[in-house]
Amino acid sequence: QVHLQESGPGLLKPSETLSLTCTVSGYSISSGYYWGWIRQPPGKGLEWIGIIYPSKNTFYSPSLTSRLTISIDTSKNQFSLKLTSVTAADTALYYCARYSGAYNWFDPWGQGTLVTVSS
Amino acid sequence: QSVLTQPPSVSAAPGQRVTISCSGSYSNIGNNYVSWYQQLPGTAPKLLIYDNNKRPSEIPDRFSGSKSGTSATLGIAGLQTGDEADYYCGSWDSSLNVAVFGGGTKLTVL
Numbered sequence: 001q002v003h004l005q006e007s008g009p010g011l012l013k014p015s016e017t018l019s020l021t022c023t024v025s026g027y028s029i030s031s032g033y034y035w036g037w038i039r040q041p042p043g044k045g046l047e048w049i050g051i052i053y054p055s056k057n058t059f060y061s062p063s064l065t066s067r068l069t070i071s072i073d074t075s076k077n078q079f080s081l082k083l084t085s086v087t088a089a090d091t092a093l094y095y096c097a098r099y100s101g102a103y104n105w106f107d108p109w110g111q112g113t114l115v116t117v118s119s
Numbered sequence: 120q121s122v123l124t125q126p127p128s129v130s131a132a133p134g135q136r137v138t139i140s141c142s143g144s145y146s147n148i149g150n151n152y153v154s155w156y157q158q159l160p161g162t163a164p165k166l167l168i169y170d171n172n173k174r175p176s177e178i179p180d181r182f183s184g185s186k187s188g189t190s191a192t193l194g195i196a197g198l199q200t201g202d203e204a205d206y207y208c209g210s211w212d213s214s215l216n217v218a219v220f221g222g223g224t225k226l227t228v229l
Contacts, residue, residue, distance in 0.1 A: 036218070038164075038220075045121060045207065045220060045221070045223040046156075046164065046209075046220040046223070047220070048217060048218040048219065051218070059216055059217065059218075061217060062215065062217065095163055095164070099218070102211075103152050103169060103170055104151055104153070104154055104169075104210050104211045104218065105152070105154040105166055105169040105170075105209070106156070106164070106166065106209070106218075107166035108165075108166070109164055109165070110163065111162075111163050112163050
């Protein structure tokens with residue numbers, strides 16, 4: 001069974017860099033599929049952040065692309081997110097998930113990790 | 120504002136059937152597969168429907184999906200109180216090269 005687990009600091013100050021890692025178990029991420037990040041501000045809907053393929057091909061949300069880097073480490077079976085210059089607007093639950101690609105589904109999802117940006 | 124449009128809320132009585140609509144455009148729903156997700160309170164979203172109308176093996180057949188043109192619909196039959204959740208549709212937008220979600224619909228089982 002495929003399982004994803006997010007990890008990273010839960011509290012940041014404005015202008016700092018958000019770094020999150022998603023550790024995948026039960027499946028080798030180098031075997032295929034895209035791997036992605038989605039966030040959900042408190043009380044709001046889902047916002048797609050970006051995806052990465054094992055070949056390191058990436059797609060990013062246009063609204064975040066200038067601050068965003070998604071990377072993948074197949075040796076550790078992990079992929080990561082870095083978001084620079086965070087503000088309060090980046091406060092959200094951050095989820096990682098496996099993405100099917102052309103069939104457009106995310107499954108499974110990690111349990112999510114809350115990131116709060118506050119001075 | 121979300122690329123895909125869903126009603127903010129729907130409600131129905133236990134045992135009844137409810138539908139949730141998801142409206143998009145030619146560049147997303149019109150030319151790409153649609154998926155649906157259920158988010159129970161305090162939990163991560165869970166895949167409910169994929170490839171417009173297919174169910175993962177663990178999802179009961181009370182849940183169904185359909186697509187026509189630039190719109191998609193999630194149907195839930197035999198409503199149970201445990202179905203109270205937020206439901207999201209998703210697709211890919213070929214013009215923007217991004218994955219897109221609807222704004223979410225809160226289902227209340229009265």
